[in-house]
Amino acid sequence: MDAAPPRSSGSTTSDIPGELAEELAAERRYLASARDALRRMRERAEKMLDVGAGVGGDAYASERLGFTLTRRVAQLSDQSDVPLFFGRLELADAIDDGSTRYYVGRRHVTDEESHPLVLDWRAPVSRAFYRASPREPLGVAVRRRFGSSGGALTSLEDEHLDRGEETGAASRILTDEIERPRVGPMRDIVATIQPEQDELVRADLSVSLCVQGGPGTGKTAVGLHRAAYLFYTHRQRLERAGVLVVGPNRALIQYVSNVLPALGELDAEQISIDELPAVAVQGVDEPDVAALKHDARMASVLHRALWSLVVPAREPLTVPYGSARHTLGPAALDRVVEEVLESAPTYAAGRDRLRARVVARLQRQVESRHAEAPSETWFRSTSRSRPVTRFLDAVWPTVAPEQLLHRLLSDPAVLAAAAEGVLTDEEQRLLQSRVPARTYRRERWSSADAFLIDEVAGLVERPRGYSHIVADEAQDLSAMQCRALARRSVHGSLTVLGDLAQGTTPWAARSWHDTMTHLGRPDAALVPLTTGFRVPSVVMDLANRLVPELGLDVPLATSLRHDGSLRVCRVHDVVAAAVDECRSALAREGSIGLVAPDSLVDDVAAALAAAGLAWNHADDLAGEHPLTVVPATLAKGLEFDTVVALEPARVVAEERRGLNRLYVVLTRAVSDLVVLHRDPLPPALEEPAAAR
Numbered sequence: 001m002d003a004a005p006p007r008s009s010g011s012t013t014s015d016i017p018g019e020l021a022e023e024l025a026a027e028r029r030y031l032a033s034a035r036d037a038l039r040r041m042r043e044r045a046e047k048m049l050d051v052g053a054g055v056g057g058d059a060y061a062s063e064r065l066g067f068t069l070t071r072r073v074a075q076l077s078d079q080s081d082v083p084l085f086f087g088r089l090e091l092a093d094a095i096d097d098g099s100t101r102y103y104v105g106r107r108h109v110t111d112e113e114s115h116p117l118v119l120d121w122r123a124p125v126s127r128a129f130y131r132a133s134p135r136e137p138l139g140v141a142v143r144r145r146f147g148s149s150g151g152a153l154t155s156l157e158d159e160h161l162d163r164g165e166e167t168g169a170a171s172r173i174l175t176d177e178i179e180r181p182r183v184g185p186m187r188d189i190v191a192t193i194q195p196e197q198d199e200l201v202r203a204d205l206s207v208s209l210c211v212q213g214g215p216g217t218g219k220t221a222v223g224l225h226r227a228a229y230l231f232y233t234h235r236q237r238l239e240r241a242g243v244l245v246v247g248p249n250r251a252l253i254q255y256v257s258n259v260l261p262a263l264g265e266l267d268a269e270q271i272s273i274d275e276l277p278a279v280a281v282q283g284v285d286e287p288d289v290a291a292l293k294h295d296a297r298m299a300s301v302l303h304r305a306l307w308s309l310v311v312p313a314r315e316p317l318t319v320p321y322g323s324a325r326h327t328l329g330p331a332a333l334d335r336v337v338e339e340v341l342e343s344a345p346t347y348a349a350g351r352d353r354l355r356a357r358v359v360a361r362l363q364r365q366v367e368s369r370h371a372e373a374p375s376e377t378w379f380r381s382t383s384r385s386r387p388v389t390r391f392l393d394a395v396w397p398t399v400a401p402e403q404l405l406h407r408l409l410s411d412p413a414v415l416a417a418a419a420e421g422v423l424t425d426e427e428q429r430l431l432q433s434r435v436p437a438r439t440y441r442r443e444r445w446s447s448a449d450a451f452l453i454d455e456v457a458g459l460v461e462r463p464r465g466y467s468h469i470v471a472d473e474a475q476d477l478s479a480m481q482c483r484a485l486a487r488r489s490v491h492g493s494l495t496v497l498g499d500l501a502q503g504t505t506p507w508a509a510r511s512w513h514d515t516m517t518h519l520g521r522p523d524a525a526l527v528p529l530t531t532g533f534r535v536p537s538v539v540m541d542l543a544n545r546l547v548p549e550l551g552l553d554v555p556l557a558t559s560l561r562h563d564g565s566l567r568v569c570r571v572h573d574v575v576a577a578a579v580d581e582c583r584s585a586l587a588r589e590g591s592i593g594l595v596a597p598d599s600l601v602d603d604v605a606a607a608l609a610a611a612g613l614a615w616n617h618a619d620d621l622a623g624e625h626p627l628t629v630v631p632a633t634l635a636k637g638l639e640f641d642t643v644v645a646l647e648p649a650r651v652v653a654e655e656r657r658g659l660n661r662l663y664v665v666l667t668r669a670v671s672d673l674v675v676l677h678r679d680p681l682p683p684a685l686e687e688p689a690a691a692r
């Protein structure tokens with residue numbers, strides 16, 4: 001089919017032909033009326049909140065009602081910087097009478113008679129806005145997209161799918177959106193979600209996904225929008241058990257944490273992976289030790305160490321009943337222990353079950369010998385009695401997870417018993433190479449220890465679960481971290497996002513199958529994303545030269561962006577040149593990231609201060625300055641209009657996976673990348689020098 005060029009209003013109103021200008025004016029009036037309607041919806045909700053607060057009833061019910069209404073009011077708040085809708089659908093069968101038009105926006109807006117004025121982007125009808133094409137129009141005759149600025153409509157683009165028109169990636173509105181300067185935290189992409197992204201966003205809750213996508217292909221955006229979509233579609237279930245979004249560090253979480261609230265979703269928990277275990281981290285492991293502690297084999301060692309605490313009974317258990325005594329011998333007690341073990345409880349539940357069953361046996365003894373049922377009081381006091389507790393402490397002792405790990409890391413015999421056949425002698429020595437604190441309470445736990453403690457805690461008691469978990473930058477997760485996530489996944493519904501080429505931890509995945517196995521979803525669909533929305537082609541081409549060196553099987557990302565610039569400059573004084581570059585970038589609009597090898601950050605900071613330039617730290621992206629100084633190890637997931645990247649060879653040299661780190665560093669720029677170096681470049685970046 002020959003595609004006619006779609007009708008478009010251009011990006012400003014002044015150059016719009018008369019007919020389109022009139023249509024734009026009509027759309028603006030519609031937007032104003034939708035805003036009024038939203039205001040009235042909010043006023044009604046506020047009134048209900050006032051009334052709700054005065055309603056009697058029990059405290060819990062009124063608290064729930066207050067909570068629900070407060071959230072409803074918050075969800076109905078209008079964002080003045082974005083229009084209420086960004087699209088319009090005209091359905092094919094209704095085009096003659098013009099009645100079936102749907103505006104697609106960030107949330108439902110209805111008039112007083114409950115007629116829809118704007119449909120939520122997640123509603124089933126809205127799906128066609130993202131997916132319809134001339135080949136598969138999904139009932140759509142005309143799709144209209146709106147461009148906007150500061151909350152006002154500034155342009156529109158029509159595609160007559162019924163006439164074979166399709167703008168696709170050439171849409172001016174899409175291009176404007178991806179090329180806009182980045183200011184402040186990450187924004188939602190609801191207006192321009194692409195069909196292959198939409199397919200992931202709308203995947204059912206029962207489906208777990210593993211998305212392998214190159215830098216800037218929208219993985220983080222897809223994960224967050226999927227969470228928002230699932231909240232909408234399975235509201236009750238997700239609000240009950242919750243949604244967890246996990247990222248690699250606080251800086252990235254802070255950068256993305258506004259997206260869900262801006263979409264009206266206030267209930268997702270967003271944390272960095274290190275915040276998952278409830279353990280204060282104060283210590284640091286040597287890299288070899290950390291890698292070993294993150295190894296999946298540690299799960300077997302810990303499992304064995306914990307369950308080896310359950311031992312055969314040595315003594316009989318005797319309890320009084322009036323003046324009589326009732327006893328269970330070791331063999332009878334061991335039979336009960338066996339029964340409980342067979343029921344595969346958690347460690348803590350097993351102890352409780354053992355207590356209950358042993359006392360039940362004693363109760364039956366009483367019944368048969370005294371021909372009477374002991375009272376409820378006898379049952380309760382016997383359950384808590386010293387002989388029963390002493391028996392449990394000997395046979396199924398309580399243990400704090402920290403205590404168990406401390407024992408393992410400090411007592412060679414304990415470790416040897418638990419690690420036999422699993423860890424080599426050398427590895428066992430490595431695990432005990434740090435001088436332990438005298439008691440477990442004084443131990444300075446490392447981040448890796450925290451996940452070991454979490455593993456034990458998960459064997460002792462099931463942790464709080466979530467209906468859905470989104471794991472970003474998942475290529476960096478260790479086996480033990482994956483397991484920590486898996487045990488919090490109530491139904492196993494996961495969105496796993498990452499890029500093997502950006503793996504920088506010593507335990508980073510080399511294949512998704514391993515990661516998904518540790519996450520408990522070995523069969524999850526692996527979906528590639530390869531269209532980049534952040535990094536301009538010229539920059540992507542440079543970064544892609546590193547990929548063959550990484551020895552990984554990943555598809556290369558291509559960029560939708562053909563703007564932007566790249567300069568690679570050899571300079572005498574990298575720090576001084578960086579200050580100059582930042583100064584001139586500060587004269588332009590947009591954010592600037594000065595990304596330096598970690599060892600150079602102090603020098604850079606001192607030079608910027610001496611030059612009178614102010615900047616944010618990488619973990620404070622909400623800071624007031626356009627310039628942020630980013631150690632290379634914190635660059636992951638972030639983006640800046642201009643990136644000034646220093647000393648690539650040093651970035652490579654400072655870590656085991658330095659090449660992967662450099663790949664991350666080189667793919668942070670939205671528009672311009674300036675690479676400054678004095679040391680020779682890593683060979684992969686040396687030639688061809690055409691881009692210089």
Ligand SMILES: Nc1ncnc2c1ncn2[C@@H]1O[C@H](COP(=O)(O)OP(=O)(O)OP(=O)(O)O)[C@@H](O)[C@H]1O
Binds near residue numbers: 197
């Ligand atoms: N469909 C889209 N429309 C507009 N912008 C988009 C779209 N998809 C992604 N983007 C933008 O592209 C940028 C990169 O997206 P995102 O950070 O989600 O990518 P990523 O794959 O997670 O990147 P990385 O691998 O570097 O972490 C963001 O600014 C995001 O808003």
